[in-house]
Amino acid sequence: MSDALLPLLIATPLLAAILPLLLGLRFDHAGWPVAMATSLTVAGLAGWLAWAVSPASSGSQRFVHDLAGYPAPYGIELVGDGLSAILVVLICVVAVAVLSYARTTGPDSNAFYSGFLLLTGGLLGMALTGDLFNLFVFLEIVGLVSYALIASSDDGRAAYGALKYLFLGTTGASLYLIGVGYAFVATGTLNMGDMATELAAVGYSDPLVQAAFGFILIGFMLKIAIFPLHTWQPDAYTYAPDTVSAFIAALVSTTAAYALIRIAYDVFTVEFFAANPLLTDAVLLIASISIVVGSLLALLQSDLKRVFAYSSVAQFGMILAAIGLQSETALFGAVIHLVGHGLMKATLFMGAGVLASAYGARTVADYAGLAKRAPITSGMMAVAGLALVGIPPSVGTLGKWFIALGAIETGSWGVAAVIFISTLLTLLYIGRLLETLYFTQPATAGGDTDVAGDANGGSIVADGGDTQDSTSSDGVAAIATERIVVVVVLAVSTVALFGAAGLFAELLDPVFGRFFQ
Amino acid sequence: MTDIIGVATTRHAYVLFVLLSAIGLYMMIANENLVKKIIGLNMFQTGIFLFFVTSAYRIGGSAPIVEDGAGPYVSPLPQVIVLTAIVVGISLTAVGLALTIRLYTEYGTLRADALREVIGDE
Numbered sequence: 266m267s268d269a270l271l272p273l274l275i276a277t278p279l280l281a282a283i284l285p286l287l288l289g290l291r292f293d294h295a296g297w298p299v300a301m302a303t304s305l306t307v308a309g310l311a312g313w314l315a316w317a318v319s320p321a322s323s324g325s326q327r328f329v330h331d332l333a334g335y336p337a338p339y340g341i342e343l344v345g346d347g348l349s350a351i352l353v354v355l356i357c358v359v360a361v362a363v364l365s366y367a368r369t370t371g372p373d374s375n376a377f378y379s380g381f382l383l384l385t386g387g388l389l390g391m392a393l394t395g396d397l398f399n400l401f402v403f404l405e406i407v408g409l410v411s412y413a414l415i416a417s418s419d420d421g422r423a424a425y426g427a428l429k430y431l432f433l434g435t436t437g438a439s440l441y442l443i444g445v446g447y448a449f450v451a452t453g454t455l456n457m458g459d460m461a462t463e464l465a466a467v468g469y470s471d472p473l474v475q476a477a478f479g480f481i482l483i484g485f486m487l488k489i490a491i492f493p494l495h496t497w498q499p500d501a502y503t504y505a506p507d508t509v510s511a512f513i514a515a516l517v518s519t520t521a522a523y524a525l526i527r528i529a530y531d532v533f534t535v536e537f538f539a540a541n542p543l544l545t546d547a548v549l550l551i552a553s554i555s556i557v558v559g560s561l562l563a564l565l566q567s568d569l570k571r572v573f574a575y576s577s578v579a580q581f582g583m584i585l586a587a588i589g590l591q592s593e594t595a596l597f598g599a600v601i602h603l604v605g606h607g608l609m610k611a612t613l614f615m616g617a618g619v620l621a622s623a624y625g626a627r628t629v630a631d632y633a634g635l636a637k638r639a640p641i642t643s644g645m646m647a648v649a650g651l652a653l654v655g656i657p658p659s660v661g662t663l664g665k666w667f668i669a670l671g672a673i674e675t676g677s678w679g680v681a682a683v684i685f686i687s688t689l690l691t692l693l694y695i696g697r698l699l700e701t702l703y704f705t706q707p708a709t710a711g712g713d714t715d716v717a718g719d720a721n722g723g724s725i726v727a728d729g730g731d732t733q734d735s736t737s738s739d740g741v742a743a744i745a746t747e748r749i750v751v752v753v754v755l756a757v758s759t760v761a762l763f764g765a766a767g768l769f770a771e772l773l774d775p776v777f778g779r780f781f782q
Numbered sequence: 783m784t785d786i787i788g789v790a791t792t793r794h795a796y797v798l799f800v801l802l803s804a805i806g807l808y809m810m811i812a813n814e815n816l817v818k819k820i821i822g823l824n825m826f827q828t829g830i831f832l833f834f835v836t837s838a839y840r841i842g843g844s845a846p847i848v849e850d851g852a853g854p855y856v857s858p859l860p861q862v863i864v865l866t867a868i869v870v871g872i873s874l875t876a877v878g879l880a881l882t883i884r885l886y887t888e889y890g891t892l893r894a895d896a897l898r899e900v901i902g903d904e
Contacts (some may be wrong), residue, residue, distance in 0.1 A: 398863055398866070402870065405870045405874070408874075409873055409874065409877055412877050412881070413877060416881055416884065421885065421888035421889060422901050424881050424884045424888065425885060425901055427881055428878065428882065428885065431877060431881065432810060432819060432823060432878075435823055435827075435874050436810070436823070436826070439826060439830055442830055443803075443830055443833070446837065446860075449837070449859075449860070450837050453857075
């Protein structure tokens with residue numbers, strides 16, 4: 266009966282999304298408990314799914330559920346296998362972490378928690394669907410809710426960032442829809458598994474099939490934010506509330522990248538890439554440019570959230586490169602890097618959020634000497650930052666290592682060199698952050714122009730043991746303990762996953778066995 | 783070349799699809815007025831819907847109510863897809879307009895270039 270898990274995973278958060286608004290008519294703070302209870306339930310189901318598809322259980326390692334009992338290819342299929350299980354678990358873990366973090370910071374409205382649950386449901390839908398048009402619907406649910414959540418900040422610039430995202434995101438989804446339309450005209454089916462066989466029958470060098478893949482690729486590149494289609498991303502991440510930045514940066518692009526992997530390898534398959542070497546080269550070229558330019562732009566930013574946003578452009582360039590390499594090793598690295606990047610960015614954005622609400626620090630310069638006053642959060646940001654560079658032992662090392670190894674195995678020395686250069690550039694911008702955090706003296710002289718808290722000599726360490734007692738005088742706001750705990754747990758997970766390569770391999774081997782027959 | 787002319791004269795719907803989508807996309811990029819940008823986005827999507835609906839059309843096809851001996855039928859699937867996509871498009875328009883109203887109350891302008899100047903976007 267494990268296949269009933271799949272619709273439950275999607276339906277639970279979507280249906281529960283009504284509750285915060287409904288209960289909000291009676292209770293002012295109904296949102297958080299409902300969202301937390303739902304997220305924990307879904308996380309439990311996700312754990313069950315991951316166990317069920319792993320070789321540890323005796324059952325099948327690929328679950329298929331026909332919605333409403335209509336068999337494929339006529340009905341919509343939900344598919345759970347090792348690859349989607351990894352994504353589902355990541356989504357649930359980040360959702361629970363972000364919710365724990367959001368308890369005190371808000372945005373404290375019931376509508377926010379409804380949106381949060383809708384977004385979780387949409388992301389889970391994207392991870393589990395086996396139907397191309399159904400994927401479009403979930404893509405748009407995710408998009409719509411993201412726009413609304415980004416705009417939930419009081420800052421007017423957030424609405425601007427959200428509108429920009431809306432234009433570009435919708436264009437991306439529409440281009441994807443055109444691609445699906447072409448593939449549908451070519452094959453007459455929308456089911457992923459069915460389309461894979463039909464496409465092979467039509468022929469991979471058919472112009473219609475090539476155009477279909479081109480549109481789908483560009484649509485996803487917009488959604489994933491690959492240079493030069495990344496322009497929505499820095500504004501959206503920077504102006505969104507800290508909680509939302511962390512959630513969206515960790516999951517939305519990640520799930521879109523997963524969907525691209527799924528379509529590229531499960532629907533179009535490796536033979537399509539082999540039949541179209543020009544297209545493969547183009548993907549590798551764009552990915553390489555995205556890696557280098559994203560890293561360079563990250564280096565030039567002064568606002569910390571913007572640094573992290575541009576860094577995402579570079580990291581997703583690396584994942585796109587792995588998709589173009591058609592190597593099992595590189596794709597394995599890409600999946601690990603998806604998970605690792607999600608956890609690292611969640612840590613960094615949440616850590617930045619803690620420091621921003623405690624000390625008003627928004628730019629890299631504001632971080633001068635903060636490590637002395639917020640040792641735990643700074644330390645954890647340092648850990649996640651170094652993981653992003655790829656310093657072992659961390660999940661960032663694993664992902665980059667396998668992608669680079671795949672590049673060398675397939676003889677793509679250019680991509681391997683680009684990954685190496687980008688690692689150096691990442692080290693530069695993370696190093697600049699660490700240098701400011703740990704070795705720069707805060708500019709206390711004068712004090713008037715400084716950020717809140719700097720002028721007060723920093724007598725209160727908001728980040729530490731008994732934060733509940735610390736007062737919010739002297740411009741240093743008290744930080745709830747659980748926010749710091751969440752940052753610590755996520756940072757530790759980025760290190761701990763270094764030892765999890767075997768676990769990933771167990772889950773992914775059956776899936777990649779189908780991809781690379 | 784004759785191929786292109788042949789397609790353009792016999793496949794009117796595809797020509798219209800390309801024109802509508804391209805005009806919509808151009809309007810969204812080139813027009814500085816936010817409301818007109820949203821109209822452009824709608825046009826772009828409408829072009830895509832048109833493509834789906836025409837792809838299902840069959841000369842002499844009847845509505846897909848299956849009986850013995852009847853047929854051929856038009857494919858109902860693209861029409862269902864377009865219905866869903868229209869709903870998605872309407873929600874997007876609603877969110878877009880809501881954000882536009884918020885920007886207007888905050889900054890008093892509907893022009894994207896003026897907003898970029900105020901916000902200091904690079």
